[in-house]
Amino acid sequence: MRAQAQRQAQALPALTAPERGLPVLAELAARVAEAAGRTGPEAVGGGSELRDAACGYWARRGLPTAPGDVIAAPGAEPLLLALLAAAGGDVLLTRPCAAGYGPLARLAGRSAYHVPVTAESGGVPDPFAMLETVRRIRAEGGRPRVLLLSVADDPTGTVAPPEILHEVCEAAVAEELTVISDETWRDTRHDPHGTVFVGPAEMIPGHVVVLTDLAGSLTPTAWPAAVARFPAQGRGPILRARVTSALTAVRAELPPPIAAAAAYALGEPQPIRARTAALSHLYGSLAAAARERLSATGVLCRPPQTGPYLYADLGELRAPLAARAITDSVDLETHLSARLGRPVPGGHRFGDSPDDLRVRLSTPPLLGTTDEQRQRAFDAPDPLEVPEVREALSLLGSVFGELAGG
Numbered sequence: 001m002r003a004q005a006q007r008q009a010q011a012l013p014a015l016t017a018p019e020r021g022l023p024v025l026a027e028l029a030a031r032v033a034e035a036a037g038r039t040g041p042e043a044v045g046g047g048s049e050l051r052d053a054a055c056g057y058w059a060r061r062g063l064p065t066a067p068g069d070v071i072a073a074p075g076a077e078p079l080l081l082a083l084l085a086a087a088g089g090d091v092l093l094t095r096p097c098a099a100g101y102g103p104l105a106r107l108a109g110r111s112a113y114h115v116p117v118t119a120e121s122g123g124v125p126d127p128f129a130m131l132e133t134v135r136r137i138r139a140e141g142g143r144p145r146v147l148l149l150s151v152a153d154d155p156t157g158t159v160a161p162p163e164i165l166h167e168v169c170e171a172a173v174a175e176e177l178t179v180i181s182d183e184t185w186r187d188t189r190h191d192p193h194g195t196v197f198v199g200p201a202e203m204i205p206g207h208v209v210v211l212t213d214l215a216g217s218l219t220p221t222a223w224p225a226a227v228a229r230f231p232a233q234g235r236g237p238i239l240r241a242r243v244t245s246a247l248t249a250v251r252a253e254l255p256p257p258i259a260a261a262a263a264y265a266l267g268e269p270q271p272i273r274a275r276t277a278a279l280s281h282l283y284g285s286l287a288a289a290a291r292e293r294l295s296a297t298g299v300l301c302r303p304p305q306t307g308p309y310l311y312a313d314l315g316e317l318r319a320p321l322a323a324r325a326i327t328d329s330v331d332l333e334t335h336l337s338a339r340l341g342r343p344v345p346g347g348h349r350f351g352d353s354p355d356d357l358r359v360r361l362s363t364p365p366l367l368g369t370t371d372e373q374r375q376r377a378f379d380a381p382d383p384l385e386v387p388e389v390r391e392a393l394s395l396l397g398s399v400f401g402e403l404a405g406g
Helices: 002-010 026-035 048-059 076-087 101-107 127-139 162-174 236-249 256-267 270-295 315-323 329-340 371-379 387-403
Strands: 070-073 090-095 112-116 144-149 178-182 208-213 226-229 309-313 358-362
Touching: 026 256, 026 270, 048 070, 048 226, 048 256, 070 076, 070 236, 076 101, 076 144, 076 178, 076 208, 076 226, 076 236, 090 101, 090 127, 101 112, 112 127, 127 144, 127 162, 144 162, 256 270, 270 309, 270 371, 270 387, 315 387, 329 358, 329 387, 371 387
Parallel strands: 090 112, 090 144, 144 178, 178 208
Antiparallel strands: 070 226, 208 226, 309 358
């Protein structure tokens, strides 16, 4: 066990920094440049322009919101950390879940319990397993207070069906849980007309805090900005006040240039809408092509439906992997990161057992290593025909083919 922990610690650079994204949209860069001379600090929680833009963003998605119910922060991580600290009690997470959830819960001083997801999708727990976990926590003297889920999921790239979510929401209300809904990737569905997204705030509005990380979905990955929508009733006002106090204590205000860009992005003018639509199509093309190559080698993946990730299960290749001294996801992460020349985090990063041979694959690195290559692939009528993309997909297929014994 100690050796495994040491190997995990040595592999930490796999997730120490956000991935390089596409070149910055000119209109966003212009907003940053215009605000670069501002010397006054942005208000903690976001200024009026940013909060008004967030209200409009959610109103267009069927969630009327008042500016007083919105908080902005320099990144999803500090915002989620403040949320978990403010909510109190124990936290329920899915298995698997986004890599940062567990560490942030521990940093907030909260015990975290993983609940398995259903066969259909990740991001939302199996409702029966969730109820059993809640009862077990209470029997052991714990206080389950928070359910953190993601309908449009990182790491699996799936979108949970509304009927499963409805059962989970009913159970959450019955067990008096506050739901934190991470909706970062809701707007990058690969088939926005064929994949239905329904969030928990539409089902149980008084019990849900909606969290959206703009970095990577609406703004560049290196520009940390996130917003949260609190319910106007129930625990909402208390949570909002506690989160604001926590962010104030650590001076977690947005830099004015980033706040200006975030407000522009949340307003969704035509350049942002066009970029989001093109990005969704690009992610869909890359993910489908990557899954096709993985499937040909015996690797299983739930069909990716949103965002830039897909989650690969190599359990069917356990025997040939063991012949290469790859016996868990830590070994698998090390091997694939070296062979592909980029971080390929193992399933242990996302709450899965290291014995489960799983990894999360990211599609943007398939576009190339320079801004010029990435922009060329983004602009191409068919990105799969771009030489750098073809080569990257070929390498992906050959590396997994080797693991399968090919």
